[in-house]
Amino acid sequence: MVDRSVLTHLAVEPREELAYRVILRSPGLGPEALALACGFEPGEVDAVVERLQERSMVKLDRRQRLAATDPGVVVERLIEQRLGEIHEELREVIASRNLAEVLAEDHRQGIGNAVPTGVERVEGLEEVRERIDELTFFTHHELLSVQARGAMSAGAIEATREPDLRCLRRGVEMRTVFGAGAMDDPLTAGYLRELMAKGMQVRISDSPLERVLIFDRRTALVPIDPQDSSQGALVVHQAGMLASLLALFERFWENASRPDEERLSDNEQQVLRVMIKADKDEAGARELNISVRTYRSRVAELMRHLGATNRVQAALTARERGWI
Incomplete structure (x- = not known):
């Protein structure tokens, strides 16, 4: 009796593997005997044998007797073939990134047409989070942020974690400034350590901060009311205002320190x-x-x-x- 499949992950169909392993255990079988041993329907065995021959897994001699190719050779050949297929699939997946750029450009043009003044008002916490998720999705190079308060709520972490991780997986450079006390809060500290382990740069500031997010230096988001972020946010596209917000971020960044740069007594x-x-x-x-x-x-x-x-x-x- 043939054991469970071991070649499925190498793109060998179950009936092909069954036939090959029966031939390994009973060399010299003819197609008809192989069909009986495997329980194949009439006519099915010919297609299986042909496929095995194409893969160089078996040979059929002049007397119509089947011999199995050495398993070591077969497995190495199958691995090489499968790796080639995977490489081609990866190449096609990577090439599809260009599609995102095309769609992102359409999206940016749409935003520009919809917001001729350069500033868009988004009201309500959920609407703001949805807009941040959208802007983060279309960020490809750099994401800068300032978290004025040290600790983050569980809801805020849940809302930003996946967009942040998605950016880091895409290779987006992320720099974030947090207010004092961020590393003293276990929930926030754990979240930041997770992101830092994946490449995000974090600094901690003892000075007063202003909440700001800057996406690819093209779009920024600031709260309508700095004391109550649930009121909504302003989405800034205007070049002059962006330049000021970028300068503000760099000033915050330079005056902050890394979390592990806690001074010695x-x-x-x-x-x-x-x-x-x-x-x-x-x-x-x-x-x-x-x-x-x-x-x-x-x-x-x-x-x-x-x-x-x-x-x-x-x-x-x-x-x-x-x-x-």
């Missing part, structure tokens, strides 16, 4: 400097005028702060962050 800075140059813990403790036990405790705390597992890694991490 004065004590940690001292321990770091001594740890790098001291050969022994006793020497480091003497320089700081503390006990060896206290010195080792502070070194361990510093390493936890840096996320390092040893002192060499801690020193390298501190150097990368520009702290030494």
